Amino acid sequence: MAQPQPQRSKAELDAEFSELYRALLRDVYSYAYYRVGNHHDAEDLTEQTFLQAYRHFERALRESDGRPLRPWLIRIAHNLAANLYRDRSRRPVAPIEDTSELAGAHTTEDLVEGREQLSRVLDGVSQLPEDRREALVMRFALGMDNREIARAMGRTDGATKVLIHRAVKQLEGIVGDSREASDE
Amino acid sequence: MSEAPSFEGLLHRALAPVDPPEDLGLRLESALEDLTASAAEELEAWELSAMRDPRNWARPLAAVVVGGGAGVALVALRARRGAARQSAPLPAARAAASRAAEDLRRRFDRLR
Numbered sequence: 643m644a645q646p647q648p649q650r651s652k653a654e655l656d657a658e659f660s661e662l663y664r665a666l667l668r669d670v671y672s673y674a675y676y677r678v679g680n681h682h683d684a685e686d687l688t689e690q691t692f693l694q695a696y697r698h699f700e701r702a703l704r705e706s707d708g709r710p711l712r713p714w715l716i717r718i719a720h721n722l723a724a725n726l727y728r729d730r731s732r733r734p735v736a737p738i739e740d741t742s743e744l745a746g747a748h749t750t751e752d753l754v755e756g757r758e759q760l761s762r763v764l765d766g767v768s769q770l771p772e773d774r775r776e777a778l779v780m781r782f783a784l785g786m787d788n789r790e791i792a793r794a795m796g797r798t799d800g801a802t803k804v805l806i807h808r809a810v811k812q813l814e815g816i817v818g819d820s821r822e823a824s825d826e
Numbered sequence: 827m828s829e830a831p832s833f834e835g836l837l838h839r840a841l842a843p844v845d846p847p848e849d850l851g852l853r854l855e856s857a858l859e860d861l862t863a864s865a866a867e868e869l870e871a872w873e874l875s876a877m878r879d880p881r882n883w884a885r886p887l888a889a890v891v892v893g894g895g896a897g898v899a900l901v902a903l904r905a906r907r908g909a910a911r912q913s914a915p916l917p918a919a920r921a922a923a924s925r926a927a928e929d930l931r932r933r934f935d936r937l938r
Contacts, residue, residue, distance in 0.1 A: 656862060663854070671846035685850050692854055696861060756836075763840035782834075782841040814833050 650700070659699050663692055666715055669784045673716055676767075676779040677723045687726065691719040713793035716780065720794070766816035774809035781806055 650658070670691050674684040695702070695718055702714050767775055773795065780786045780794060792802040 659858075663858075667846055667851060667854075668843055671850070672843045675844045676841065681847065684844075685847065688846060688850060689854050689857065693857060693861065696858060759836065760840045763836055767841070778837065779841060782837045783843055810833065810837070813837070817833075 650703070655700055655703075658703070659696055662695075662699075662711060662715075666712055667692075669712060670715055670719055672783045673719055673779060674723070676783055677719070677776070678726070679768075683726065687719060687723055690722050691715060694718050694722065709793075710790065712784075712786065713790045716784070716786075716794040717796070720776065762817050762820050763813070766813045766820065769816055770809060770812060774805060774812065777802065777806050778809050778813070 667688070671684060671688045674687040674691070675681070678684050678687060692715075695715055702711060706714065767778060770778070777791055777795065780791045786794070788799050788802050788806070791806070792799045795802065795805075797805070
């Protein structure tokens with residue numbers, strides 16, 4: 643039987659939220675950046691995500707039953723991003739608008755070894771269907787496991803595993819085709 | 827000779843985490859502080875005005891009503907018993923209701 647959660651004071655809630663915010667700011671920002679493809683919108687999306695999370699934090703803690711809150715936060719960011727595109731009456735045709743900018747954010751070693759290859763992968767990611775793209779961002783940019791991704795996307799663990807497997811396979815195909823085309 | 831990186835390794839490098847700009851953290855902390863402060867001010871203002879404005883007495887009154895519930899139930903029961911004995915039940919019920927209201931008023935006055 644689930645144990646009742648202890649009541650928290652306002653100060654305790656604020657302290658817990660500060661901890662969550664510091665621990666997950668980079669994850670939420672990374673997700674937002676790969677989702678919207680530019681710093682300006684990613685900043686807005688991150689800010690709105692944390693403000694909304696703050697409003698519902700007490701309930702989320704109560705209902706999380708001790709599980710990590712990262713999937714809940716990412717789900718908020720996902721919903722807000724969907725609203726952003728709906729409000730602007732456009733869909734994210736190319737969510738990573740400037741792959742060279744993203745590739746440029748990597749280390750010097752990366753740049754030397756395969757900047758072109760990384761750009762090709764990012765181009766490929768942007769061509770994937772939205773759910774596959776998001777699953778890959780959660781797995782590789784945020785390091786989330788299947789269970790966390792499943793919770794963030796509202797799917798079963800099994801369906802998530804299949805989704806990621808198919809996403810990687812499809813992306814490999816896209817990148818392979820692109821490499822062959824450039825070699826010709 | 828170096829080994830060719832796996833595709834998943836390549837994906838890890840391509841989708842590297844992106845650091846947020848420093849000013850985003852500061853802006854967000856300030857927005858959260860404002861939100862907390864405005865919520866506290868709102869609560870404080872409500873508490874002060876609540877006891878001045880009779881429209882906001884509903885909450886303490888509800889507590890009195892709940893607390894006095896047993897008493898009212900007892901009075902109503904007496905009224906029904908009395909009504910069963912009397913040939914004119916309505917005046918008896920009205921008198922019981924009046925006693926219940928008077929009882930509530932006294933309890934509320936004690937709380938003020």
